[in-house]
């Protein structure tokens with residue numbers, strides 16, 4: 450039975466919610482609203498009456514907030530056993546599913562699906578059950594439920610069993626693995642994941658390419674008929690132009706622009722990248738390509754600076770910590786090999802600062818977005834929107850954004866360091882009129898489907914059936 454009080458008409462479920470809490474030394478709780486495309490897109494739910502966002506309590510602050518009954522209206526945080534959450538999030542979601550969809554395994558040694566994997570998988574099921582239970586308990590008759598991402602791949606199927614009356618959607622914000630790669634997963638797990646997602650009325654992706662990979666996996670693993678009950682949607686999340694333009698012109702951004710200009714030095718060009726320090730972002734090969742540029746074309750020495758922001762991510766995982774250390778080591782190595790008294794070739798910042806990211810966006814002459822694979826990559830879409838003087842986008846053909854932006858970018862194979870170095874040179878030497886023409890077209894394509902519209906489009910399609 451659904452109680453009157455808690456019956457929501459629209460529900461969103463995601464691992465990370467729109468707000469997080471930190472516990473200060475004096476015992477008070479500070480709330481912080483999250484950023485990013487998912488949060489701003491799903492914030493459109495705020496305009497829907499009777500909406501509920503179900504998420505997990507992620508740290509001690511969040512758990513304390515749940516215990517104290519502190520929270521925001523319309524947000525339900527689930528206090529899942531920390532050990533279960535860690536197995537599900539670090540173990541399965543981030544170390545298995547993320548690696549499969551981004552093709553990150555070093556395959557002679559990985560993956561190994563052993564007893565430890567099976568133990569973690571049981572936690573992943575428990576964690577998905579907790580979401581399915583909460584959604585089933587809080588959804589009104591016939592409500593629309595939008596489940597997000599690989600953390601919650603089993604939820605649509607589990608929820609369908611409990612509440613066949615609901616309209617259920619699932620959205621993958623990652624790429625989807627090609628079938629041969631996906632089939633590295635144990636057969637029963639591969640089946641369970643696909644059946645979980647096919648429990649939804651609509652299963653959605655950021656690009657046609659990821660949607661096609663998913664349907665190919667279903668056909669191969671479950672058979673051609675398996676897709677009969679589910680519609681496949683493609684909704685290419687765009688940048689939030691209004692928000693970005695306003696935010697990028699506030700005084701704190703101007704301050705950081707002045708500081709960055711000083712670090713770069715007068716008259717020099719900038720190659721900017723802004724990422725989470727994430728294996729799929731390919732930051733190390735980006736640095737290698739920059740080094741290759743300085744090596745092969747000495748005319749760029751003293752004349753260009755690589756401004757690289759690599760913000761901490763998933764530091765509970767050793768492989769992320771090692772990657773972060775490698776980024777730092779290589780930046781130092783390039784600086785000691787090529788730097789002079791007046792020129793630091795790589796300016797690396799590792800402390801998250803959104804205002805500084807926007808400052809770099811505005812100043813960038815070249816934006817380097819070279820992921821190995823990426824569901825979309827919103828940085829590629831955000832930079833052209835706020836760029837002051839136009840910016841050339843060097844873009845990996847393996848980023849989802851390539852489908853929409855490829856025609857106006859200098860496109861690279863992300864593994865090819867020599868070609869990436871050449872692309873950087875081409876970008877740095879592009880004539881002003883050409884660069885500004887491309888930037889305008891990139892900004893238009895990047896903002897075609899702003900986050901709120903992206904969300905409402907899915908909701909409407911889900912309700913229409």
Ligand code: G6P
Pocket residue numbers: 465598621622623762763824
């Ligand atoms: C990126 C991906 C999303 C994912 C999120 C999780 O934004 O595009 O697909 O949900 O990372 O990040 P987290 O920091 O919560 O592990």
